[in-house]
Amino acid sequence: MAEGIKDKVAVIGVGCTSFGELWDKGPEDLMVEAFTEALEDAGIDKKDIQAAWLGTCFDEVNVGKSAVSLATTLKLPFIPVSRVENFCATGTEAFRSACYAVASGACDITLALGAEKLKDTGYGGLPDFGAVMGTKNRLIWPNMTAPGQFAMMATKYFDKYGLDPEEGKATLAKISVKSHRNGAMNPKAHLRREITVDQVLKAPIVAWPLGLFDCCGVSDGAAAAIVARPDIAKKLRPDPVYVKALQISVSSGEEIMYSGTWDGAHVESTYRAGAKAYQEAGVKNPREEMSLLEVHDCFSITELTIYEDLQISPRGRAREDVEAGFYDLDGQVPCQPSGGLKCFGHPIGATGLRMIYEVYKQLQGKCGKRQIKNPRLGLTHNMGGFPSMNIVSVCILGN
Amino acid sequence: MVGIVSCGAYIPRYRLSRKTIAAAMGWFNPQVLPGEKAVANYDEDSITMAVAAGFECLKEISRKSIDAIYFASTTSPYRERQGSGIIAGALDLRPDLRAAxxxxxxxxxxxxxxxxxxxxxxxxAGNVLVCAADCRLGKAGSLQEQIFGDGGAALLVGTEGVIASLEGSYSLSFDFPDHRRAEQDRFDRSWEDRWIRDEGYLKFMPMAARGLFGKYGLEAGDFAKAVLACPYGREHASIGKQIGFPPEKVQDNMITSVGDTGAAYPLMVLMAALEDAKPGDRILLVSYGNGCDALCFRVTEEIGRVRNKKGIKGCLSVRKDLNSYQKYLAFRNMIPMEVGVRGEEITFTQLSTLWRERKTVLALGGVRCKNCGTPQYPRQRVCVNPECGAVDQMEDYSFADKKGRLFTYTGDNLAFSISPPAIYGIVDFDGGGRYMFDLIDCELADLKVGMAVEMSFRRKYADQGRGIIGYFWKAVPTEGVI
Structure with a gap:
């Protein structure tokens, strides 16, 4: 394995807007808000930033293609700015670019900013996929949505582990209840009400077997991170957060086209990206060593399988940990201390950076009522695509 | 000997009881016909039904042996774009083909x-495939709405293995304007029904039968069965009587089970007759429509092969009540439905892409790796088997005729469907290969992981604004859960 970027990049400032149905704000407003907070947090001037990356996914209901919107909105002074996109893992993709620029020595200080304006479509859920997957796939793919794609993993998980839908849904409900409990304490979250298992189970079905509360919200938002060389970071602040690992894994087509390997009840890329990240960070026993997780809980079933794919829970046994409160805020490995996508919603380009925002603040001990005791290593998991065809980024941060 | 070598029928799964129509429309038109009619699903049209019938007809017959295809319909979805061409593409016929x-x-x-x-x-031509299908619309509350049914029939005409030879024919052609649809008409317009029955059916059909008898020196007694494409019960019996057939020798006109399926109608009733025929039987077929064609068939010793097919009887046994008249109207696009912004959004279909990918899209053609034997869909150049990865070692492999198992599935209420939820899943094909497909002709509650499915050619989307109908294959769960 390559040497990796462990401890070669430090996060020195982060920003995050409130997430929600921000009818009166455009993506430019969101960019300015996230950037302003990050810049203040880092304590630097705009001119200190040497390069920037913008993460946005659905350009047709957002700021369009290219990075021009970021540069002109923030009035970045003729520095290199690029737009990156990798489905729902776009935010981490922007962060990865910013980190690689610093780790390579090409830049001293860089910016990653993700913004998405989802609520300008005229309907609920993510924008229709249309040609997002390419015009050829439009001819043959079912007219499907994200809830449906992930629901198919729930169907398969229940079948594989012999859970009848009622049992399976009851476990999934506890995951959502836990995230709402955390999100209710987060002033930036979109959905800030606690919910009960009963409410989850009685909610309307979005895509069988997933109901409304098994699905994350749909919202607008932006988040940003400023990264720097560690030696610079130390001069700027006493508590920079270090990138311990940053890995990405993309499906090879095997899951959806080859019937010989994938079981449909997990996400292979999550397992692969997680394993590589642990190796890069030097984590031997994730269940014991990780202090907190901020994962891509676009749906409750996604979070359940992530527990197993990230090797925190044994295969097929994440249920036991859910039932035992292992991932609760006061559990052994709290997951979604922020409230997760469940409560923040998922403005695509922003999500990965919004996760980094939470882990950074937790590691600095600034999360108030949601603060986890003495966290050492936090992980973000950002996923784009579907269980059968996807992109997964795993980032480990530590102090 | 020239005649019918093989046949295939298709009757859509949904049946609409005429009582359901009456319950909704009886206030307007109290006349109620008996029985039910077959109704195409929302994603079916005369092209898809012709493909389904053709697919059944060509089972165990080499597609390469087909030299010509004729498609008969009054409801081909395109005014210009050949229906037989789409059907030939879906059936993966040779391109050096006469199509009309x-x-x-x-x-x-x-x-x-x-x-x-x-x-x-x-x-x-050595072998000619005849596909006929219709999906005609009567206006809400009309008699035609009750009479018209949806269905398809396919007959393979050739010289080898003939099950019923065509001994002769007699045709009549009149500009009898009983039914018409002008350029922009979606719905049938017709003259007074009594006139159609008395001056049309009751005159032309006997005239055609007698013409045939006279031409070949035959009489009713020479025939085992009369197939009379007349959807009116009383007139149907009367025509048989007029030309000398006792009621038991007149084939049931399927009006109470399927309805008048237009261009496919005489062929479907003929197929039903063939299913009960014995070697040596002579069958009279009389069609109707701006005149008549009368045909005389002689059944051969090969007739037993018909009974190995699903046939009309098999199609009739697969049925599901469409117990909502409103749903019928929505399926046929007869009422403006609130499809929402998501339903309105349709990406432009690049027709050059469609043409380039025609094997993949129309014929559900994939490839098989010659190096490791893995079937894969859609067509790949680099083998998807992680242990193989061979480049450009692929041979053509059809998935259209492969059965499969449901790997997983969902019923999606968020995705737009005129019949929610949108049900789709991942299919593992017997023999290898996996992909995701829409599931159709099923209820969510009946699905199970591991269930057997087969593939069916359907409308995937209709881009009304640009006049494009996207066709593709969907998975249909079949009986029996494994």
Whole structure:
């Protein structure tokens, strides 16, 4: 394995807007808000930033293609700015670019900013996929949505582990209840009400077997991170957060086209990206060593399988940990201390950076009522695509 | 000997009881016909039903042996874009093919059959596939709405393995304007029903039968069965009687089970007759529509092969009540439905892409790796088997005729569907290969992981604004859960 970027990049400032149905704000407003907070947090001037990356996914209901919107909105002074996109893992993709620029020595200080304006479509859920997957796939793919794609993993998980839908849904409900409990304490979250298992189970079905509360919200938002060389970071602040690992894994087509390997009840890329990240960070026993997780809980079933794919829970046994409160805020490995996508919603380009925002603040001990005791290593998991065809980024941060 | 070598029928799964129509529309039109009619699902049209019938007809027959295809319909979805061409693409027929659409009269079904036998007799073609299907619309509350049913029939005409030879024919053609649809008409317009029955059916059909008898020196007693494409119960019996057939020798007109399926109608009733026929039987077929075609068939010793097929009986046994008249109206696009912004959004279909990918899209053609034997869909150049990865070692492999198992599934209420939820899943094909497909002709509650499915050619989307209908294959769960 390559040497990796462990401890070669430090996060020195982060920003995050409130997430929600921000009818009166455009993506430019969101960019300015996230950037302003990050810049203040880092304590630097705009001119200190040497390069920037913008993460946005659905350009047709957002700021369009290219990075021009970021540069002109923030009035970045003729520095290199690029737009990156990798489905729902776009935010981490922007962060990865910013980190690689610093780790390579090409830049001293860089910016990653993700913004998405989802609520300008005229309907609920993510924008229709249309040609997002390419015009050829439009001819043959079912007219499907994200809830449906992930629901198919729930169907398969229940079948594989012999859970009848009622049992399976009851476990999934506890995951959502836990995230709402955390999100209710987060002033930036979109959905800030606690919910009960009963409410989850009685909610309307979005895509069988997933109901409304098994699905994350749909919202607008932006988040940003400023990264720097560690030696610079130390001069700027006493508590920079270090990138311990940053890995990405993309499906090879095997899951959806080859019937010989994938079981449909997990996400292979999550397992692969997680394993590589642990190796890069030097984590031997994730269940014991990780202090907190901020994962891509676009749906409750996604979070359940992530527990197993990230090797925190044994295969097929994440249920036991859910039932035992292992991932609760006061559990052994709290997951979604922020409230997760469940409560923040998922403005695509922003999500990965919004996760980094939470882990950074937790590691600095600034999360108030949601603060986890003495966290050492936090992980973000950002996923784009579907269980059968996807992109997964795993980032480990530590102090 | 020239005649019918094979046949395939298709009756859509949904049946609409005429009582359901009456319950909704009886206040407006109290006349109620007995029985039920077959109704195409929302993603079916005359092209998809013709493909389904053709697919059944060509089972165990080499697609390479087909030299011509004729498609008969009065409801081909395109005014310009050949229906038989789409069907040939879906059935993966050879491109050096004579293809023609016969249309504008419900007599087109027998017209196509006669054209096919002529071509074979002339030695211009060895095997001609005749596909007929119709999906006609009567206006809400009309008699036609009750009479018209949806369905398809396919007959293979050739010289080898003939199950029923065509001994002769007699045709009548009149500009009898009983039914019409002008350029922009979606719905049938017709003259007074009594006139249609008395001056049309009751006169032309006996005239055609007698013409045939006279031409070949035959009489009713020479026939085992009369197939009379008349959807009116009383007139149907009366025509049989007029030309000398006792009621038991007149084939049931399927009006109470399927309805008048237009161009496919005479061929479907003929197929039903063939299913009960014995070697040596002579069958009289009389179609109707701006005149009549009368055909005389002689059943051969090969007739037993018909019973190995699903046939009309098999199709009739697969049925599901469409117990909502409103749903019927929505399926046929007869009422403006609130489809929402998501339903309105349709990406432009790049027709150059469609053409390039025609094997993949129309024929559900994939590839198999010659190096490791892995079937894969859609077509790949680099083998998807992680242990192989061979480049450009692929041979053509069809998935259209492969059965599969449901790997997983969902019923999606968020995705737009005119019949929510949108049900789709991942299919593992027997013999290898996996992909995701829409599931159709099923209820969510009946699905199970591991269930057997087969593939069916359907409308995937209709881009009304640009006049494009996207066709593709969907998975249909079959009986029996494994």
């Amino acid at each position: 659409d016969l249309t504008d009269s419900v007599k087109a079904g027998t017209g196509a059959l006669l054209a096919a036998t002529d071509a074979v007799k002339a030695g211009e």
